[in-house]
Amino acid sequence: MIKKMVIALTVMLVIGCKNENKPSATATSKEIAKFSPEVEESAVIYEVNIRQYSPEGTFNAFTKDIPQLKELGVKIIWVMPIFPISQTKRKATGGKFASEMPQDEQHKFLGSYYAVSDFKKVNPEFGTIEDFRNLVKTAHDNGIYVILDWVPNHTGWDHTWIKEHPEYYTKNKKGEIIDPINPETGKSWGWSDVADLNYDNKELRKEMTSDMLHWIKNENIDGFRCDVAGNVPLDFWQQAIPQLRREKNIFMLAEAWEPELLKEGLFDMAYGWEAHHTMNKITQGKETVKNWDAYIEKINKDYESNDILMNFVDNHDENSWNGTIKGRLGKGEEAMTALSYVMPGMPLIYSGNEYGLNYSLKFFEKDSIPKTKGKDWELRAKLGKLKAENPALNGGKNKAKYSRIKTDDETNILAFIREKNSKKVVYIANFSSKPINSKVAIKGDFTNYMTGKPMSLKDNEVITLQPFQYFILNN
Numbered sequence: 001m002i003k004k005m006v007i008a009l010t011v012m013l014v015i016g017c018k019n020e021n022k023p024s025a026t027a028t029s030k031e032i033a034k035f036s037p038e039v040e041e042s043a044v045i046y047e048v049n050i051r052q053y054s055p056e057g058t059f060n061a062f063t064k065d066i067p068q069l070k071e072l073g074v075k076i077i078w079v080m081p082i083f084p085i086s087q088t089k090r091k092a093t094g095g096k097f098a099s100e101m102p103q104d105e106q107h108k109f110l111g112s113y114y115a116v117s118d119f120k121k122v123n124p125e126f127g128t129i130e131d132f133r134n135l136v137k138t139a140h141d142n143g144i145y146v147i148l149d150w151v152p153n154h155t156g157w158d159h160t161w162i163k164e165h166p167e168y169y170t171k172n173k174k175g176e177i178i179d180p181i182n183p184e185t186g187k188s189w190g191w192s193d194v195a196d197l198n199y200d201n202k203e204l205r206k207e208m209t210s211d212m213l214h215w216i217k218n219e220n221i222d223g224f225r226c227d228v229a230g231n232v233p234l235d236f237w238q239q240a241i242p243q244l245r246r247e248k249n250i251f252m253l254a255e256a257w258e259p260e261l262l263k264e265g266l267f268d269m270a271y272g273w274e275a276h277h278t279m280n281k282i283t284q285g286k287e288t289v290k291n292w293d294a295y296i297e298k299i300n301k302d303y304e305s306n307d308i309l310m311n312f313v314d315n316h317d318e319n320s321w322n323g324t325i326k327g328r329l330g331k332g333e334e335a336m337t338a339l340s341y342v343m344p345g346m347p348l349i350y351s352g353n354e355y356g357l358n359y360s361l362k363f364f365e366k367d368s369i370p371k372t373k374g375k376d377w378e379l380r381a382k383l384g385k386l387k388a389e390n391p392a393l394n395g396g397k398n399k400a401k402y403s404r405i406k407t408d409d410e411t412n413i414l415a416f417i418r419e420k421n422s423k424k425v426v427y428i429a430n431f432s433s434k435p436i437n438s439k440v441a442i443k444g445d446f447t448n449y450m451t452g453k454p455m456s457l458k459d460n461e462v463i464t465l466q467p468f469q470y471f472i473l474n475n
Helices: 002-021 037-042 059-063 066-072 103-108 129-141 160-164 202-219 234-247 273-283 289-302 316-322 325-342 375-389
Strands: 044-048 074-079 145-150 154-156 194-196 223-226 251-254 269-271 308-311 346-350 401-404 413-420 423-430 436-440 444-448 453-457 461-465 470-474
Touching: 037 074, 037 375, 044 066, 044 375, 059 129, 066 074, 066 129, 066 375, 129 145, 129 202, 145 251, 202 234, 273 289, 273 308, 273 325, 289 401, 289 413, 308 325, 316 325, 316 346, 325 346, 325 375, 325 423, 325 470, 346 375, 413 436, 423 436, 423 461, 453 470
Parallel strands: 044 074, 044 346, 074 145, 145 223, 223 251, 251 269, 269 308, 308 346
Antiparallel strands: 154 194, 401 413, 413 423, 423 470, 436 461, 444 453, 444 470
């Protein structure tokens, strides 16, 4: 008996020693670091249109490409809405409903991602919830955070709330649920495929917050891009966002410009709409560098120093409804793309930009982006590397300083310097369609970042710049 006990104890000790040497599950898993303000300083954000990213239009087709996004400096992926789309009043190309189109064509009109029928499910068009989980895991394994496009202002017409909680919706005098109204005109925005939510209802607020928490708790996402966030009452965000942040360190992007949305720890970043429009107008000859200077002066007045704006030359709305980058920016495309990286803020890449997308993607039908790497990929990879590695381009809550450099042509030549921790990046560009010789009030020995060649400047030296030519100089 004693002999048996000794043998048993020996076996237990051997097993125990073996288990002791095994690494724990937590030691081997690649858990991404908690999101922090430091990430925002050097991040590039990438907007993915799952439907149009690939011929398959699936989570899996995008997921396999996530590792290479690191080459572009991407640290945050914004996934356009992944929820099931309402079939009732499903939109078709041309402003009509799919039901109004010829019977044999109705199947190709897939509707708008922003007409959500269920906030807790995924659109089977894109794959399964397991596929989405793999997308998030792959991003995290590559040090990239994932934020989900959220639609808090409205739902599709066959969302379960329409029947179960009609009190959640805005109604007209006849008691009928209506589509969203423009508060400035009192008329419909024209978003006829969605029903407007009424945030006077306290239960709606609880339900909406609960649905958002579902994706943080159960699907491990890292935040939200909130559609038309400025149309939702500010006090809803003041109630909801602190609850979300108690669950996890998250990143919140508002599709809005209102400075109050960035206060009190609410949203981390808002849209730089005015910068976008100014860049378009300058390249089209409708405005000049003086308008750019006025814009910088305005944001310094309207926003606090730790507010972050997203810089973009393109996004899903601009591409589908207002034309391509090349169509809007013409010969100024590269200079303005570079500007979106070197100015204060966070640059955005919309899926397809990295491959030179030069057509407007269909919004309600299946389409696909090009997938051949070329100069557009190389440009964004180079700019993303500078953004990631040089603190002079920090654009978050502790952003690098922006100082205008004087020239003798303040109408056409934009020159400024970004500085932080003894690092400097200089941007000089000719924002006109003619060659210009201009004196620039800066001196020093620099490297032309885009070519890698040294470039020395004497104070007020005359620089020749071809139409829309630009320099990025660093020390």
